[in-house]
Structures are given as C-alpha cells and as structure tokens.
Amino acid sequence: MSRRAPTAPLPDPGRVLIRPPERAAFLRLAAWRSFDAELGPTLAALGVEGPWPFGVSREGTGVVVHRIAPRAVLIRAAGPDRLEVARAAAAAAGLAVVDLSDAFRVSILEGPGAEAVLARLVGVALDAEAFPVSAFARTGLHDIPVILRRAAPQCFELAVPSSLVGSAGEMLASALASVGERRDTHR
Numbered sequence: 772m773s774r775r776a777p778t779a780p781l782p783d784p785g786r787v788l789i790r791p792p793e794r795a796a797f798l799r800l801a802a803w804r805s806f807d808a809e810l811g812p813t814l815a816a817l818g819v820e821g822p823w824p825f826g827v828s829r830e831g832t833g834v835v836v837h838r839i840a841p842r843a844v845l846i847r848a849a850g851p852d853r854l855e856v857a858r859a860a861a862a863a864a865g866l867a868v869v870d871l872s873d874a875f876r877v878s879i880l881e882g883p884g885a886e887a888v889l890a891r892l893v894g895v896a897l898d899a900e901a902f903p904v905s906a907f908a909r910t911g912l913h914d915i916p917v918i919l920r921r922a923a924p925q926c927f928e929l930a931v932p933s934s935l936v937g938s939a940g941e942m943l944a945s946a947l948a949s950v951g952e953r954r955d956t957h958r
Contacts, residue, residue, distance in 0.1 A: 787884040787950075789943050792876035792936045795847050796854040801867040802842040809864055810844060816860040817846070817853070828907045828920055837907050837918065845918070847877070847930070875918075876936045880943065881926040884950055889927055891946040893919060915939050 802809035806822045814821050818831035821838075828837045833849035834857065848854040854872070861868045880888060886897045893910045896902060907920040915938060918930040931939040 787880065787882035787888055787947055789940070789947065790879040790881075792878040792931060792940070795872070795875055795877040795930065796849075796851060797871040797875055797930070798846045798848070798854060798857050798861070799839075799869040799871055800844050800846065800857070800861050801840070803865070803867070804842070806842050809866060810842070813857065813860040813864050813866060814844070817857055826906060826908060828905050830905075835920070837920070839909075845871075874933060875930040876933050878929045878931060878936075878939065878943070879922075879926065880929065881923070883925055884947075885925055885927055887950050888943065888946045889919070891949060892942055893917075895919065897921075899924065912939050912942055915942070 800810060800813065811821060814831070814836060817834045817836070819829045819834065819836050821829070821836075821844075823829060823838055825838050825840075828835050830836075833853040835847045837845040837847075839845050846854075846857050848857060854870075858868060858870075890897055892912050893908075895908045895910050902908070902921055904921050904923060907918060910917060910919050912929065912931070915931065915935045917932075917939070920928045920930075922928050929939070
C-alpha cells in the first residue's frame with residue numbers, strides 16, 4: 772500500500788479578515804470615438820495615465836479605474852468629492868456618464884488565506900501570476916455577479932450588487948469555514 776504525500780499546508784483561515792461591505796461611489800464613463808482623445812483628459816484630472824490593457828485597474832488620486840471595454844472605464848472613487856471631479860471632467864469631455872454608486876457595495880477579503888477562500892467561489896485563476904496586483908475580473912461569486920480586484924498580494928476587493936450583499940456575505944463566511952475545516956485525508 773503506497774502512502775500519498777501530505778498536501779501543502781493550508782493558510783490559517785483565522786487570519787483572513789472579511790471587512791463589512793461599504794457603499795462606494797462608482798461611475799461608468801464611455802468615449803464615443805477614442806480612448807486617448809476623449810477619456811485621456813478626464814483620467815489625467817484623476818491622476819491616472821492611460822490607455823492600458825483590459826482586465827487591469829489603475830489607481831489615481833482617490834480613485835481606482837477599471838478598463839472594462841475599448842472605450843469605457845469603471846471608476847470607483849474614494850468619496851463624493853472625487854466622484855464630482857470625475858463627473859465634471861467627463862462632462863467637459865462630452866463622455867457618456869452613468870452613476871452606479873447605489874448599484875454596488877465593496878467588501879474586502881484579506882489575509883494569507885484570502886486566495887484559498889475565494890478559489891472556492893469564483894471561476895478565476897487567482898494565483899499571483901495569473902491574477903497579479905491590479906488585475907480585476909467581472910466574474911461570479913457562484914451565481915452573484917461581482918467585480919473582483921486584487922488590491923495587494925493578500926487583499927481582494929469585491930464589488931457586489933447592493934441587493935445581494937447579504938447572500939455574498941453568507942457565501943464568503945461559508946467558504947472561510949470550509950477552508951478551515953479541510954484536512955489532509957490521504958495517509
């Protein structure tokens with residue numbers, strides 16, 4: 772009878788923090804013809820240089836900007852003042868603007884086991900090579916659509932639809948518990 776080697780030690784789920792969801796200020800901006808010509812000045816007003824590839828976010832002065840389409844971005848502002856700077860710059864540039872602030876709440880999952888917890892819930896490869904810091908994805912927390920962003924090596928932000936925050940919290944708590952209960956059964 773052969774023995775299987777034990778699996779790698781699991782991260783301590785007790786060292787994973789799930790911060791409660793908070794309201795966030797979101798704007799979706801779309802250019803009509805050109806990312807550089809139309810979105811460039813608005814992003815520059817926020818301290819962000821573009822363009823950059825899809826699936827990558829950039830941080831500016833009090834904002835995180837997700838490149839979601841060839842001529843569109845989703846901006847998460849740190850507060851209403853930064854949202855107004857973005858809105859005014861976008862209006863001056865003639866961009867299409869949609870305020871999504873009431874649509875999402877942002878939860879943060881951080882700690883050494885955060886990746887293992889999320890891996891049970893999303894269909895995205897979360898290793899640091901495939902999903903590095905500043906990467907984001909529109910994905911599902913099972914059946915809940917979310918925007919997932921790696922903010923730091925052991926920190927993930929989840930923008931969750933406001934109406935589904937309770938369900939998302941239950942799923943995260945359940946995944947956290949299941950990671951903590953998993954044991955190596957191959958002896």
